[in-house]
Amino acid sequence: MSVVTHRTTAELDAGLEEIGRSPKDAGVLELIVCRPEQGVRAECAEARIDPEHGVVGDNWKARGSRHTEDGSAEPGRQVTLMNTRAAALVAVDPNRRSLAGDQLYVDLDLSEANLPAGTRLQVGSAVLEVSPLPHTGCAKFAERFGPEAGRWVNLGRGREVNARGINAQVVEGGTVRVGEVISKLA
Numbered sequence: 560m561s562v563v564t565h566r567t568t569a570e571l572d573a574g575l576e577e578i579g580r581s582p583k584d585a586g587v588l589e590l591i592v593c594r595p596e597q598g599v600r601a602e603c604a605e606a607r608i609d610p611e612h613g614v615v616g617d618n619w620k621a622r623g624s625r626h627t628e629d630g631s632a633e634p635g636r637q638v639t640l641m642n643t644r645a646a647a648l649v650a651v652d653p654n655r656r657s658l659a660g661d662q663l664y665v666d667l668d669l670s671e672a673n674l675p676a677g678t679r680l681q682v683g684s685a686v687l688e689v690s691p692l693p694h695t696g697c698a699k700f701a702e703r704f705g706p707e708a709g710r711w712v713n714l715g716r717g718r719e720v721n722a723r724g725i726n727a728q729v730v731e732g733g734t735v736r737v738g739e740v741i742s743k744l745a
Contacts, residue, residue, distance in 0.1 A: 564651045565705025571717060574648040578720050579668075581644055585742035586667030588682055588735060589643045592657045593617045600657040605736040608685040610729045613637040614662045626692075634728050635690035638662055641724035642669045645717070649704045658703045661724050665741045669721040674743070682741040684733030690726040 566574075591603045593616045607615040613632075624633040641661040650656045656664060663682065668674070676691035700723070701709025712723035 563655075566649060566651060566708060568707045568711055568715060571648060571708060571711045571715070571722075574644075575716055575720065578642060578644045578648065578722060581642055581666055581668040583668045583673055583743075585740050586665050588663060588665050588737060588739050588741050590646075590656060590664035591735065591737055592660075592662055592664070594619075594660065594662070597622070600660075602657060603737075605683075605734055606662075607732070607734050608638065608683075608687075608729055609732045613729060617662060633692070635692040636694075636726045637729055638687055638727045639694055639724050640665055640667075640669060640687075640727060642667065642720070642722065645669075645712075645720070645722040645724075649708045649712070649722070655703070659700065659724070663735070663741075667741055669725050670719065671721060674721075674725065679730060679744040680727065680741055681744050683735035683739045684731075685729065685735055686731035686733070686744065687727040688730050690728055692726045694721070694724045694726045696723045 591606045593601045609615050613619040620632045623630040626633050639661040640663045643664045643666045646656040674689050676689050678689040680687045696709045696712040711717040
């Protein structure tokens with residue numbers, strides 16, 4: 560049985576400098592994760608992103624949302640992005656990054672100062688728009704990465720850089736591939 564290591568708040572704070580080195584205007588899509596069903600993660604080399612379904616093959620639409628009256632999926636939470644440096648920091652083991660539950664892991668500054676709500680991002684042939692809806696760590700995130708990481712991304716210094724990530728909505732569908740550029744649109 561392997562032992563899972565969790566970072567302390569001090570270790571997470573020390574990682575902020577590395578997260579801060581993320582590119583501001585154009586970075587790289589480093590990991591794509593599809594969640595075909597609850598608790599399942601499939602890493603993909605490419606994915607189709609659709610304005611109606613989000614990441615095709617992901618359970619976003621079928622899963623729905625507790626944030627809507629009728630339980631339907633929330634468009635502002637269609638696609639989630641996480642900074643790869645933040646994911647590496649909280650996961651400790653790179654093989655555990657996808658457990659965060661996001662779909663696109665990018666080397667790009669995701670802070671609100673850099674990407675305020677309404678900012679459009681081009682990745683592959685798709686265009687996403689940053690949602691005003693916050694992306695926070697849930698109980699499963701804290702269980703997987705430790706209670707200190709859960710607090711750090713929601714309330715601590717990790718919140719300042721959106722270390723938990725951001726939500727986005729699909730503006731234009733397209734195909735995305737690992738290794739492609741993700742950039743802010745004017």
